Amino acid sequence: MLKIENLHVEVEGKPILRGLDLELPSGQVHAIMGPNGSGKSTLAHVIAGKPGYTATKGSISFDGRDLLALEPEARAGEGVFLAFQYPLEIPGVNNVYMLKAALNGIRKYRGQPEMDAVQFLSLVKGKAKIVGLKESLLNRPVNQGFSGGEKKRNEVFQMCVLEPRLAVLDETDSGLDIDALRIVAEGVNQLRDPSRSFLVVTHYQRLLDYIVPDVVHVLAQGRIVKSGPRELALELEQRGYDWLLPAAVV
Amino acid sequence: MTLLDTLAREFRVETGTPLAPLRERAFANARRRGLPTVRDEDWKYTDVTALTLAASAATPVPAAGPPPLPLAADDGPRLVFVDGRYNPALSIANTDAGVTVRPLSAVLAEEPTALTTLFECGAADDAPIFDALNTAFVEDGAVIEVAADVAVARPLTVLFVHGGRDHNRHAAPLISVRVGARSHFTLVEVHYGRDTAANLTNALTDIDAAAASRVTHYRLTAEAARATHIGNVRLRAARDAALTSCSFVFGGRLVRIAVQAALAEPGAHVALNGLFVAAAGQHIDHQTFLDHQAAHTVSEELYKGLADGDGRGVFRGKVLVRAGAQKIRAQQASHNLLLSPAAEIDTKPELEIYADDVACAHGATVGQIDEAAVFYLQSRGIPAAEARALLTFGFAQGVIETVEHPPLRAWLTAALAGRADVPLPTSVDEA
Secondary structure, eight states: OEEEEEEEEEETTEEEEEEEEEEEOTTOEEEEEOOTTSSHHHHHHHHHTOTTEEEEEEEEEETTEEGGGSOHHHHHHHTEEEEOSSOOOEEEEEHHHHHHHHHHHHHHHTTOOOOOHHHHHHHHHHHHHHHTOOGGGTTSEETTTOOHHHHHHHHHHHHHHHOOSEEEEESTTTTOOHHHHHHHHHHHHHHOOTTOEEEEEOSOTHHHHHSOOSEEEEEETTEEEEEEOTHHHHHHHHHOSGGGSOSSOO | OOHHHHHHHHOOOOTTSTTHHHHHHHHHHHHHHOSOOTTSGGGTTOOOTTOOSSGGGGSOOOSOOOOOOTTTTOOSOEEEEETTEEOTTTOBOOOOTTEEEEEHHHHHHHOGGGGHHHHHHHHSTTSOHHHHHHHHHOOOEEEEEEOTTOBOOSOEEEEEEEOSSOTTOEEOOEEEEEEOTTOEEEEEEEEEEOTTOOOEEEEEEEEEEOTTOEEEEEEEEEOOTTOEEEEEEEEEEOTTOEEEEEEEEEEOSEEEEEEEEEEOSTTOEEEEEEEEEEOTTOEEEEEEEEEEOSSSOEEEEEEEEEEOTTOEEEEEEEEEEOTTOOSOEEEEEEEEEEOSTTOEEEEEEEEEEOOSSOEEEEEEEEEEOOHHHHHHHHTTTOOHHHHHHHHHHHHHHHHHTTOOOHHHHHHHHHHHTTOOOSOOOHHHHTO
């Protein structure tokens, strides 16, 4: 489904990813772990198409399509979703209104008709229940005045409504207490499906107790330095990352 | 020919009428002082020295005028003026009990002395020049009186349509509103210009809110793209009165709105809100002056401005707290969004405080659309252009949501979205 080959990415002229290879098959959950500054968030952002993140070499293909050639909204149309580490506040635009614009934007991209208001409302209410998002937050401006946990929950809620085929979760666990973490993970697990893949970027293996990955990758100095089964995350927690880093760093 | 020379040719008074000396004095004052220049603090960013009536006809006709009027669904009472003159056929006179509405032209003819106090303001030596010119030239408008102890349910609309026949006309309408003690009243004042109108409007609105009254004033300037509009609003709030005045400006080549509010007695509460959109070629200036004359008064101010193309916006918000006006609260916010690199908005808060136990706060910002927010929306599947429109709309929403008049709120939303599919009221369309 997602195939990244020899990806080099610069941000403000500074190389961050340096020859990253990754293959994420359909229906799998892969975790990306790694020390601070290793390029985890950069990877998440470049998949979603953030301006200023320039791929200088390599490719990202999604079901055979060249993602790097697409605008961010077209990537969403193709089925890519990024759950932000720091979700933005959008004053004056309420959550439901934004989601409706998003869902219809995606449907339009796919040549589908817009969803009618009644259908849409029952969809969002159902999904809000699943992720435990208070209904009162639905009609509030996007993320404005939300607590840290509510913002993250809102990200997962949006993901549930938009039903992407590839969901990239950028440190969705940061700032969540254990109950919130469980609810967020439940939202993700409900979406697990043979046709859907997840790339879970995380700093701590705690999240992986709830969202059990098929593969754990270690990202260090801009490339994947080790991949392994779920147990690798536990090992990383005990031993840290140092033993995986190349002795000499250029 | 300068504007004042042109106006001097137009100037006529019926000698022997009781208001004639006041008109003459007002015009003499205006001529003696001349039009303000940018050296005048009040006019620092808005140059009116080159204003003329004659030359405007040569200006090319722009493609788009303002969207149709906000009153389609509203069959409430209204006074309609076409090219400055009261039009009884288009007006709906079914005012609610307790409200007396007369066209100013009728008052001038039948009971001119009822206007003496207002005319004396304009004829005063220190009257602002456009107030003086309004007094010198006013022919029509509305005189509205609300008795004490009435909660008037339906808003009254006063609508000025320009460009019906005479496209380069000068009009100086005056609206006088007196709301009795403990009464509730809403006025919707609309200045609407048709596509080709290049009129000069110099309007004055004077609102007096008696003790414990609740008065709301919505003022919409949707002039045509070649029009010049000077709007002066004078407000007075008595003891425990709550007075809200909102200015929305969407059209006009040069628009300057000056709102002056006196919080005259303890307990008075005045809220001034505003929203303007300065598109390419437009210059929109708001000047507000909140005068805390008494203790225990509260003022709140929220102005939002948008400028696109080479559009130019100005906001100057002055708050004066007079000596002895203790325990007052004044809050002012001016937030502005530039939608293009050539756009400019100047915002200037001014606080002058002569009392020591007060709570005054102000904040002013001029910014651009947050690109990180654009990316966030794009990543959800919203195309970039739509994401920007959504963020622009969200920015203005804070002011629009304060409007408790559904047709006006719908119009503002549509105008902001750049849509023109809000239908015209047929009766006005036939004007």
